[in-house]
Amino acid sequence: MRCPFCGAEDTSVVDSRISEEGARIRRRRRCVECEKRFTTYETVELRFPQVIKQDGNRVEFNREKLYTSFARALHKRPVPTGQVDAAIERILQKLLGSGVQEISSRTIGEWVMQELYSLDKxxxxxxxxxxxxxxxxGDFQEVIREVQSSPQNGDGPSS
Structure with a gap:
């Protein structure tokens, strides 16, 4: 790694530590030329798949839209933040674990519905x-009947 002080390309790692949350590594480095020390951070860079919208357009996955969807649906509902965060994390893990480069917005929407179904009807x-x-x-009544007739601990709605 290049020294930020003198520009030399030869530096050595003096100390490495994993952060408390385990998501990054902090490294103390020393320049071989000027002997100044500096800190770098190493993190995993993950790429979410592109989202194919209903009109066929492709857009970058936007994590904020996912949070907003949950926030709107759960507005003034008695669901602990930790449970919401865990549900969102499960969706993010599905996205990353899918191994695909593109995914339909419909698939993501279905995942959101499954998570919301288990959190709050x-x-x-x-x-x-x-x-x-x-x-x-009538559309509301149909879904309400679906929710009322399903087992209490069901995995989710029938699509």
Whole structure:
């Protein structure tokens, strides 16, 4: 690694430590030329797949949209933040673990619905109403019947 002080290319690692959360490594380095010390951080760089929208356009995955979807659906619902974060993390892990370069927005939406279904049925219905473009009260009644007739600890909705 190049020294930020003198530009020399030869540096040595004096000390390495894993961060508390285990997500990065802190390295203390020393320049062989000027002998000044500096710190670098090493992290894993993961690339999420591109999202194929319903109109066929491809966009970069936006983690913030995922958080916003959960926040809107769970607005004023009694669900602990830790459970929401865990649900979002499961979706992110599915995305990264899928190994694909592209994924449909529909697939991500279904994953969100499954997670919301297990977190809070009202939030699930809220999200489903937008995601499935409900047009009248009958659409709500159909999903409510689906939720009421499913086992209490079911894995999720039938798509």
């Amino acid at each position: 009202v939030a699930y219905i809220r999200f489903a109403s937008v995601y499935r473009s409900f047009e009248d009260v």
